[in-house]
Amino acid sequence: MADRWFEDFVVGERWTSAPRVVTDDDLADFTRVSGDDHPLHAGPGAILQGPFGVAVAMGLLQGLDIHGDAVLGLLDTHWAYRRPVRVGDELTLEVTIVRARRTSSGDRGVVTRAMSLVNQLRETVQEGTTAAMIAARSAGPDPVGRAFGTVGWAEALTDKADLADELASWDGAIGLRSGDDEVHVRIYRGRVVEVARRSPRGATFTLGADAATWLELVEAPDNPFMRLAMAGRFTVTGDGYEYLRLTSALHRLADAAREIA
Amino acid sequence: MRADYLPLAGGLAFVEQHGGGTAPPVLCLHTAGQSGVQWRHVAPALAARGYRVIVPDLPGHGRSEPAPGGPVTDLGVYADWCLQLIARLGLERPAVVGCSIGGKIALDVAVRAPDRLAAVVAMAADAHTGGRPSVRGLRRELADVAAPSRTDRTYLGTLAVVGSDVPRERAELIATMHRREDPAVSTSDLLGWATHDLRGQLPTITCPAHIVVGDDDLWLDVARVREAAASIPGARCTVLEGIGHYPMEEIADFDAVLDGWLTELAGPPAVTAVTA
Numbered sequence: 057m058a059d060r061w062f063e064d065f066v067v068g069e070r071w072t073s074a075p076r077v078v079t080d081d082d083l084a085d086f087t088r089v090s091g092d093d094h095p096l097h098a099g100p101g102a103i104l105q106g107p108f109g110v111a112v113a114m115g116l117l118q119g120l121d122i123h124g125d126a127v128l129g130l131l132d133t134h135w136a137y138r139r140p141v142r143v144g145d146e147l148t149l150e151v152t153i154v155r156a157r158r159t160s161s162g163d164r165g166v167v168t169r170a171m172s173l174v175n176q177l178r179e180t181v182q183e184g185t186t187a188a189m190i191a192a193r194s195a196g197p198d199p200v201g202r203a204f205g206t207v208g209w210a211e212a213l214t215d216k217a218d219l220a221d222e223l224a225s226w227d228g229a230i231g232l233r234s235g236d237d238e239v240h241v242r243i244y245r246g247r248v249v250e251v252a253r254r255s256p257r258g259a260t261f262t263l264g265a266d267a268a269t270w271l272e273l274v275e276a277p278d279n280p281f282m283r284l285a286m287a288g289r290f291t292v293t294g295d296g297y298e299y300l301r302l303t304s305a306l307h308r309l310a311d312a313a314r315e316i317a
Numbered sequence: 318m319r320a321d322y323l324p325l326a327g328g329l330a331f332v333e334q335h336g337g338g339t340a341p342p343v344l345c346l347h348t349a350g351q352s353g354v355q356w357r358h359v360a361p362a363l364a365a366r367g368y369r370v371i372v373p374d375l376p377g378h379g380r381s382e383p384a385p386g387g388p389v390t391d392l393g394v395y396a397d398w399c400l401q402l403i404a405r406l407g408l409e410r411p412a413v414v415g416c417s418i419g420g421k422i423a424l425d426v427a428v429r430a431p432d433r434l435a436a437v438v439a440m441a442a443d444a445h446t447g448g449r450p451s452v453r454g455l456r457r458e459l460a461d462v463a464a465p466s467r468t469d470r471t472y473l474g475t476l477a478v479v480g481s482d483v484p485r486e487r488a489e490l491i492a493t494m495h496r497r498e499d500p501a502v503s504t505s506d507l508l509g510w511a512t513h514d515l516r517g518q519l520p521t522i523t524c525p526a527h528i529v530v531g532d533d534d535l536w537l538d539v540a541r542v543r544e545a546a547a548s549i550p551g552a553r554c555t556v557l558e559g560i561g562h563y564p565m566e567e568i569a570d571f572d573a574v575l576d577g578w579l580t581e582l583a584g585p586p587a588v589t590a591v592t593a
Contacts (some may be wrong), residue, residue, distance in 0.1 A: 067568060281473075282474055286478075300464060302466070303469045
């Protein structure tokens with residue numbers, strides 16, 4: 057059994073499982089266990105129950121042998137069903153660590169894994185994230201370069217990005233959100249005056265995406281900020297006019313995010 | 318090369334011509350908000366390959382005067398303008414080549430006068446965008462053409478749709494030159510792009526046709542482009558790998574590529590067309 061602690065999980069780490077073929081027995085067994093015998097799950101061309109995919113994903117994850125005695129428990133699963141799974145399909149699990157955050161107790165942390173279940177045609181059939189509580193070896197501190205949406209990350213980001221000219225006439229707060237993690241960078245005339253979970257009057261606008269998108273932003277060969285924004289992968293809440301006004305500054309912040317990652 | 322200001326449809330049209338008067342004519346159309354400068358490398362090189370190349374600036378673009386009724390929001394107006402230009406210059410069976418709105422205008426010209434064209438090459442265009450970008454958003458932008466950081470968004474947005482095979486310096490040059498636009502005109506062009514629906518008319522195109530799309534073009538869905546091509550009898554369809562929304566600017570030897578396509582289109586029709 058692997059002996060990987062909280063500190064051993066690095067955002068951006070990836071694994072791919074061995075393939076697993078879906079059999080007639082799988083369909084029969086899962087129908088029996090779940091009691092879900094809707095006509096969709098019977099006869100020729102039967103579709104496996106959605107949660108069968110989740111179950112298989114968890115099994116394939118376990119088969120990767122990356123989780124050992126340090127795992128304290130599974131916290132959540134956020135999942136989407138993209139395409140049907142049928143008997144004869146060959147499923148492979150792709151796992152990426154997208155978030156690792158120590159809890160306030162300091163002796164453990166939450167590790168979030170983005171997981172995709174891919175079929176023999178390389179189509180994603182199901183995908184989502186699952187988080188696990190994992191014991192820590194030490195008391196930290198932890199690296200901030202990929203701790204998207206945290207105060208430490210935003211401080212490193214604003215240290216790296218020179219926005220003095222770009223924002224010389226600006227007064228406001230830029231919100232940056234990764235999943236549920238949001239940080240506000242308060243700016244007055246090009247100077248960063250505060251980096252905090254929340255600025256007193258809220259963010260002028262907040263730029264948000266899931267952690268996997270932030271990871272893609274920092275790992276792509278060229279800064280893909282506009283491509284991701286145009287594809288709707290980033291969302292904006294708050295003052296859209298000010299968001300547009302800061303297009304070039306945000307592109308620079310993305311450059312800085314890539315540098316500190 | 319010669320350049321003229323020709324009186325056309327109520328304004329002066331700036332038109333470049335490269336190559337001999339008897340060579341097969343090729344009319345090259347630019348993208349939304351831009352100008353014939355997008356063809357500056359291709360036009361002389363294509364002329365050297367034995368074509369008469371005509372590169373206009375559409376009304377309101379580049380060095381052409383504005384359309385008399387203000388910025389154009391109907392690509393059909395541009396298609397009609399192109400037919401007037403073809404008549405004005407006495408072009409005999411020209412090939413019409415265009416990109417983005419220029420590609421869609423080229424298709425519209427082919428719909429209106431298929432018997433008067435040698436061929437049509439439409440790049441980065443489909444039959445109908447399905448309402449993208451949002452017409453409501455574009456109208457809002459038109460009401461406030463100084464919408465913030467317009468030129469930064471044009472620059473960075475262009476970089477985002479240039480293909481991954483294009484060297485960084487070339488991509489930067491394309492994006493930098495695309496900053497030169499009149500936002501009222503380009504936004505109106507995009508309104509035309511988002512609302513022009515040629516789905517019903519493409520099957521009536523009878524001249525040889527070639528539809529081209531880059532697989533890095535975020536603005537086009539390759540499947541929709543294939544559908545558009547499939548609806549034109551005998552049309553060819555090419556997907557360019559590593560290329561984005563501006564093939565004539567992105568591909569270094571595009572004159573050779575286009576010469577190849579035009580030669581192919583001038584040859585015997587595709588087998589399917591013969592047996593149909």
